[in-house]
Amino acid sequence: MRVQSLAVAARAALAAGACLVAALPASAQSSLSMYGLVDMSVGSFKNPGADATKGVVSGNMTTSYFGLKGSEDLGGGLTASFAIESFMRSDTGAAGRFNGDTFWARSSWVGLSTPSLGALNIGRNTTSLFVNTLLFNAFGDSFGFSPSIRHTFTSGTVTGDTGWSDSIKYSSPKFGGLSFTAHVAAGEANGGKNGGLSALYFGGPLALGFAWQSVSKGDTVDNTKAWQLGGSYALGDAKLFAQYGNVDNDATGNGYDITGLGTSVKFGAGSLLAQWGRISPDTGAKRTTFSLGYDYFVSKRTDLYAVYMSDKLSGLSSGTSYAVGIRHRF
Template sequence: MKKTRIALSLSLGGALLCATGAYAQSSVQVMGLADVFVGSMKNAGDAGSRSAVDSGGMTTSWFGFKGTEDLGGGLKANFALTSFIKVDTGSQGRFANDTFFSRDANVGLSGSFGSVSLGRGLAPNFVPSVVANPLGDSFTFSPLIVHMNVPLFNGTGWGSTTPSDTGWSNEIVYSTPNMGGLTANMHYQFGEVAGSNGKKNVGVNALYFNGPITLTGFYERDQISNPAVPNTYLGTTKTDWMLGGAYDFAVVKAFASYGQAKADNTSNKAKTTQLGVSVPTGAAGKVLASFAQTKMTDTDISRKTFTVGYDYFLSKRTDVYVMAMNDRITHQTNGNSVGLGIRHRF
């Protein structure tokens, strides 16, 4: 009986050690960001202003899970399941009928070769557009992001220049290892549309960070909608590209970008130029300003948007901001928006 107890104790102890070792090599994080603001919003062409408490002034609010497991030999398994949320109402998604995990829903492997992921993830256009402008991923106040990704439904007919969302479903992404500050990502989205003769989305981007220098760019060729379930054929082939960068002079960080978007069924092109600055004011605050102009080559229509604001960090995870934006489209009424908000990361 004594020997049996000893053997059982050793067996349980070994199991506990194995479990402890496995746990030490794996991690799952609950994480996200909550961003809400109060303001008065009026885009170009709107009939009037709208006073509201709204979500996502500087960053679209989101929450979810990310994890990794060390498989040994430098190989890791990774997953991400993250969802957008509207903090002002508690509703899921960025808009009506947005898929639940429209921000991330993927699993993959990473190692010395770089990384490969399968599922829903970022489109090639997103990260380059974020690092090339001082207001980052603000779908409310960043002129570049607004021009690229936020269509207007107010009768102006103004659409987004990005062909197929900032995230792609059913995609394979290969990311290179960091090569002296340079990384690249190759994206391939399967159309999964019956009878579409292999319609798909493909694209690539590159990012280079070295001291004060940031350089980036992307190209994508899109035939499939996102994030619709099921995906549908766009009816034409759309292309989109951008080059951008930034230089940090310490007293001011300057940003610039230029890009074009067009569809095969028209000769009209959208050409977007953006300039911006970020000026530090002490250890915790920054003045942010950006201007973007998009010109349509086959018409006299253009859109000009300018934003200036202040962002102040109360801690590493929490900041408060105030933004003012002027938005103009040829032959349309002008729009002026202001917002005061708070953003918290967890």
């Protein structure tokens, strides 16, 4: 009911915003839009050492979400903008990624930008490490099937969320294909602060990325430092991906090397996807994950997919998952 009520309110806000925009002078250009994605899959899912579960799951390929965003041209090249975005679990209708998740957990910020100076956003911002991870692997931001995402964010390596609350994030303009980000999340009497830096380069078939972050915010969150190098290269109908990174956990004294290799190959109206990844800890068991899938686009907004994943952790029974699903963007 909460999601339904919010959707009704968002539509009302959208309609009111449209009327407001129509009434503004021609010199003040404004925009307001509602958007999102719903991802549902059916299959069998098994983590290493656990029992297999069969059923309907939301957000395995891309976490389902909806949002509102808007901007206003303030003149002289200066633009004010905002975004508020909420995750949802479409299989049950529940809000958030899990019980207790912040409602606007995906994004919640307001900012200013200019073409020559870049953008400064204040609020809850997506981390640059998460962006770097999703850019340079064949399965993108899939928490269900991407070895890179699972190894970096859900395997006890990196701490902190994929979005930081109480944060300020600066994104530079592009300099011949090169851009930078810098962001910090204030501690606000909840442990230390978080900080991160990144650089991205896109030039023809080659793309490269580097991200670094330090997490110390949160009295119950382990302090960690992480960095990651990533790259991709387009070769005809194929695209090759590679990643390598390291995480140091100050609380446990353990460190983790995270490696990823993958490819996507255009095939018909879709793409064949393959991604391999490994976690190599200083102490403890290695984890090796391989995913193979096919993503077929019925239209620009709707795609169908089928995925098989093998997930192995030394000393435990193998995890094998497979699923078919649909994603729709609006």
